[in-house]
Amino acid sequence: MICALLLIPAVAALLSLLVRHTLVRRVLLVLTGVGHTAVTLAAWNTTPQPLLSGWLMLDAAGLLFLTITSILFLACSVYAFAYLAIQGAGKQQDYEEGMLFTNAPDAVFCACLEAFLATMTLVTVSRHFGLLWVAMEATTLASAPLIYFHRHHRSLEATWKYLLICSVGIALALLGNFLMVIAASKPGGEGIAIVVDALIENGANLNVPWLRAAFLFFLVGYGTKMGLAPLHTWLPDAHSESPSVISALLSGALLNCAFLAILRSYQVCAAAGQAAFCQDLLILFGLISIGWATIFILGQTDYKRMLAYSSVEHVGILALGVGVGAGATFGAMLHAANHSLTKAMLFLVAGNILAAYKTKATTEVRGILGVLPWSGVLWIAGLIAITGMPPFGAFLSEFTIVKAMIEQGRIGIAVAFLAMLALIFIGMTAAFLNMAQGRSASDLRPPGKSESILAILPPLGLGALTLMLGLYLPPAVDSLLRGAAATIGGY
Amino acid sequence: MNNAADIVLVFLVLTNLMLLGLSRLGACIRTVALQGIALGLLPLLTKGGHMELHGTAFAIAIILLKGGVFPWMLMRTLREVNAQREIEPFIGYGKSLAVGTLILVVCIWLGSRLPLPEPVMSSLIVPVAFFTIMSGLFLIVSRRKALTQVLGYLVLENGIYAFGVALVDKQPLLVELGILLDIFVAIFVMGIAIFHINREFDHIDTDKLSGLRS
Numbered sequence: 001m002i003c004a005l006l007l008i009p010a011v012a013a014l015l016s017l018l019v020r021h022t023l024v025r026r027v028l029l030v031l032t033g034v035g036h037t038a039v040t041l042a043a044w045n046t047t048p049q050p051l052l053s054g055w056l057m058l059d060a061a062g063l064l065f066l067t068i069t070s071i072l073f074l075a076c077s078v079y080a081f082a083y084l085a086i087q088g089a090g091k092q093q094d095y096e097e098g099m100l101f102t103n104a105p106d107a108v109f110c111a112c113l114e115a116f117l118a119t120m121t122l123v124t125v126s127r128h129f130g131l132l133w134v135a136m137e138a139t140t141l142a143s144a145p146l147i148y149f150h151r152h153h154r155s156l157e158a159t160w161k162y163l164l165i166c167s168v169g170i171a172l173a174l175l176g177n178f179l180m181v182i183a184a185s186k187p188g189g190e191g192i193a194i195v196v197d198a199l200i201e202n203g204a205n206l207n208v209p210w211l212r213a214a215f216l217f218f219l220v221g222y223g224t225k226m227g228l229a230p231l232h233t234w235l236p237d238a239h240s241e242s243p244s245v246i247s248a249l250l251s252g253a254l255l256n257c258a259f260l261a262i263l264r265s266y267q268v269c270a271a272a273g274q275a276a277f278c279q280d281l282l283i284l285f286g287l288i289s290i291g292w293a294t295i296f297i298l299g300q301t302d303y304k305r306m307l308a309y310s311s312v313e314h315v316g317i318l319a320l321g322v323g324v325g326a327g328a329t330f331g332a333m334l335h336a337a338n339h340s341l342t343k344a345m346l347f348l349v350a351g352n353i354l355a356a357y358k359t360k361a362t363t364e365v366r367g368i369l370g371v372l373p374w375s376g377v378l379w380i381a382g383l384i385a386i387t388g389m390p391p392f393g394a395f396l397s398e399f400t401i402v403k404a405m406i407e408q409g410r411i412g413i414a415v416a417f418l419a420m421l422a423l424i425f426i427g428m429t430a431a432f433l434n435m436a437q438g439r440s441a442s443d444l445r446p447p448g449k450s451e452s453i454l455a456i457l458p459p460l461g462l463g464a465l466t467l468m469l470g471l472y473l474p475p476a477v478d479s480l481l482r483g484a485a486a487t488i489g490g491y
Numbered sequence: 492m493n494n495a496a497d498i499v500l501v502f503l504v505l506t507n508l509m510l511l512g513l514s515r516l517g518a519c520i521r522t523v524a525l526q527g528i529a530l531g532l533l534p535l536l537t538k539g540g541h542m543e544l545h546g547t548a549f550a551i552a553i554i555l556l557k558g559g560v561f562p563w564m565l566m567r568t569l570r571e572v573n574a575q576r577e578i579e580p581f582i583g584y585g586k587s588l589a590v591g592t593l594i595l596v597v598c599i600w601l602g603s604r605l606p607l608p609e610p611v612m613s614s615l616i617v618p619v620a621f622f623t624i625m626s627g628l629f630l631i632v633s634r635r636k637a638l639t640q641v642l643g644y645l646v647l648e649n650g651i652y653a654f655g656v657a658l659v660d661k662q663p664l665l666v667e668l669g670i671l672l673d674i675f676v677a678i679f680v681m682g683i684a685i686f687h688i689n690r691e692f693d694h695i696d697t698d699k700l701s702g703l704r705s
Contacts, residue, residue, distance in 0.1 A: 130666030
């Protein structure tokens with residue numbers, strides 16, 4: 001089953017490069033999404049067999065992040081089908097500066113998208129730290145061409161920053177790997193293999209100073225990829241310059257994968273009795289990220305950048321949740337799902353808005369509700385969801401995290417956290433409502449042409465899912481989230 | 492102490508210092524190639540006669556890739572972009588060398604303070620590996636040209652590899668090959684990106700890539 005999960009997107013990527021017919025290639029993209037999601041859902045029923053002597057295995061945390069990735073990819077593949085049809089070949093005119101540019105070839109886009117899914121799947125199933133590293137670096141390489149889909153100077157700049165900053169960050173995580181090997185070595189004998197399960201089993205025998213050093217390098221290395229401030233500098237550029245469908249995947253799926261990599265090393269540290277050391281660091285990085293995002297969201301005039309900074313905020317919340325531990329771990333797991341669904345939905349809607357208004361400035365977009373009724377409603381719903389208002393899922397997860405903080409007597413952190421969330425709420429609401437209401441300056445939409453169903457259905461579906469998570473947690477989802485929280489020492 | 496290994500390690504230090512002082516991009520690429528070859532020799536020299544086939548084959552792969560394929564790819568990029576030398580780096584060559592020497596001192600001090608769980612083949616290995624890592628990072632932040640930044644990334648990777656090869660007996664082959672493949676693709680993609688940067692901007696100065704703000 002794990003084999004199928006990895007092979008479906010990998011083979012599809014190869015086929016995309018070989019197939020010459022554009023339509024076939026785009027259908028293949030959607031089929032990849034459908035097939036991958038089907039196998040993932042099957043994995044909910046029957047636990048897949050471990051492969052490669054336990055190097056590839058799905059535990060609860062892995063399955064959770066795999067499911068998020070898979071559902072997001074399905075939604076994005078449907079959206080991309082419509083998106084690619086509109087984009088077409090030939091010269092395009094840039095919205096902002098008016099220069100002409102071309103898009104990357106269709107085949108490259110589809111193949112990279114599928115390869116991106118294959119590498120993210122590998123991240124979620126890897127139990128060996130070396131393999132995990134290989135998969136994480138591969139996600140960077142597979143997604144870099146996607147950010148450079150619109151071939152103009154701004155996206156190129158974003159791609160270069162993404163490529164270099166993330167590669168250097170992940171190189172530091174490789175050093176973390178080697179430090180982990182040293183921590184696991186025994187004098188004179190064969191060391192413990194750096195597989196998560198074996199390390200946890202021998203947790204008491206690990207060399208603590210080297211293990212701490214390893215965790216630091218993992219946190220900085222994968223934290224760069226995850227977008228924890230102040231290591232997030234690539235993130236706003238990459239998210240604002242890549243096509244919206246790619247922003248959705250980067251923000252919803254890729255950041256989670258990097259988070260999972262940090263959680264793996266955290267699991268090992270917890271087994272060696274070093275949980276407190278790691279949790280303090282996670283709380284620190286979490287608070288810095290949320291604070292940093294608050295500053296940049298207030299007064300942000302580019303709505304895609306605003307969404308990107310909101311991602312920095314939410315990965316901060318994830319780190320904070322695991323850092324607080326106990327009940328907040330469950331909150332963090334739930335929040336990972338909620339943030340991914342909501343943020344992907346918002347980026348897809350932002351793509352619709354960008355296509356209609358041809359500007360990314362919050363001040364120039366007015367009256368979405370009138371021009372694009374469906375997108376307008378989804379935009380408002382997404383605002384409510386992302387700022388953690390009921391009835392959406394993010395309210396439940398943020399509430400769980402705050403509750404755990406208060407239970408532990410960490411009142412200071414709770415107050416700071418809530419204050420920053422309130423500021424972000426004000427900043428985002430002001431911008432979003434301004435965009436949604438009012439009257440648009442000119443007649444943007446040619447009369448008689450309604451919004452494409454393929455551009456509405458994916459964000460609508462994602463929004464419905466996060467609404468469901470807020471109102472009712474199905475027992476299967478609840479037990480998976482509890483299982484994931486239990487693997488990283490919470491409940 | 493192992494004499495051959497020590498000589499290679501000292502050679503690594505020298506290549507790092509050379510890189511900090513060189514301005515011609517072609518010479519920089521050749522220096523990194525030499526460093527890659529030295530790195531590939533390191534496990535062959537330290538483990539001596541009792542090398543397994545897998546270890547030897549892997550060392551040869553390292554030498555071929557880092558000493559041959561990467562420099563060839565970067566040289567090709569260099570010819571295409573028509574940039575000959577690093578002009579006015581953020582930190583001049585003299586100052587770079589001074590900083591490099593300072594980093595070296597700090598790394599040697601640090602190496603003497605880190606207690607290794609197992610005795611290793613040379614006491615130089617930890618300071619040299621850290622110095623190589625730091626030199627790579629320093630090159631990335633102090634130079635303008637995109638190509639020099641890629642070289643800095645390679646040097647950083649070399650330092651991490653030196654650390655690994657000396658302290659870690661053996662990694663599974665699958666992981667080692669995966670790491671090599673990733674680095675290969677990374678250099679390949681970065682090379683393509685540099686080519687596009689040159690075509691789009693008519694230069695490869697990364698400090699002028701500053702259109703995206705806040």
